[in-house]
Amino acid sequence: MTEQVVYAYAVARDSPELAEALSGLEGVARSPVHLVRGGQGGELVAAVSPVDAADFGEVPLRRHLEDLTWLEAVARAHHGVIEALTERTTVLPLRLATVYLDDDRVHAMLDRRGDVFADRLARLAAHVEWGVKLYVEPPAEEPPSAVPASDDAGPGRSYLRRRRAERHARDDVYRTARSAAESVAEAARRYAVEHARHRVQQGELARGPGENVTNDAYLVPLERGEEFRAEVRRAVEGMSGIRVEVTGPWAPYSFAAPVETHDEGREGAPAPGEPPDAPGGVPGERPAHRGTQRAAP
Secondary structure, three states, X not given: OOOEEEEEEEEEEOOHHHHHHXXXXXXXXXXXXXXXXXOHHHOEEEXXXXXXXXXXXXXXXXXXXXXXXXXXXXXXXXXXXXXXXXXXXXXEEEEEEEEEOOHHHHHHHHHHHHHHHHHHHHXXXXXXXXXXXXXXXXXXXXXXXXXXXXXXXXXXXXXXXXXXXXXXXHHHHHHHHHHHHHHHXXXXXXXXXXXXEOOOOOHHHOOOOOEEEEEEEEEEEHHHHHHHHHHHHHOOXXXXXXXXXXXXXXXXXXXXXXXXXXXXXXXXXXXXXXXXXXXXXXXXXXXXXXXXXXXXX
């Protein structure tokens, strides 16, 4: 028989609706999801599912985290379970690839961290997360042939003039980007109760045109989400070379309390951290911020 471990998705307050929400739901590796109860009085639950130790044991997991295709599939399944729970209640998403040896260890974690989870769930009730990314699109550099030399300047002087003009144009765009970031932050603060700043997305994690210059998350009251979105978008209207991307609402990935301290668990390799809000996206950074963890035996 294949050895199995337990993959944990999120923590929530127990209610009859949660079991119904998870009925028939498949999580990571198409494994059925169930609830483990714990905390004082058993008022908390963790959504978990059994997975093969051959893929999610400490050593193979570290290897898999280098494979973005594998990681994306896990991230989407992880997010799907959290979204199913979020439709019914407030949840604390756990880090991507949080793995325990068995249900008893999950139960013990809920008992040990129950007060922290209960306080955070109360804080997050009726709030959702919105992601805000700001992109700058610098002007394209023209090839040398596109800028003819002037009558009184040789090729070398014309080249230097062209390069200075390009540098000044880029500087202007980045100054506009700083102004846009300030305007977006000011607009967001009118609605958000908490703010998390994440690393900008680069390389394979970057999506769409332009350079990502800010990557933030905001915790916003549920009923004010559309106002938040509209106000943030208005903050950059008329700014040339600037694009803002607002995504959500999400479960509060960026605002969940840590699951374990360093003396209780072992940190694995960090995963990229945000909700998978578009093809190719994976949770894990927001996620800042969120690394991957395997619970200690």
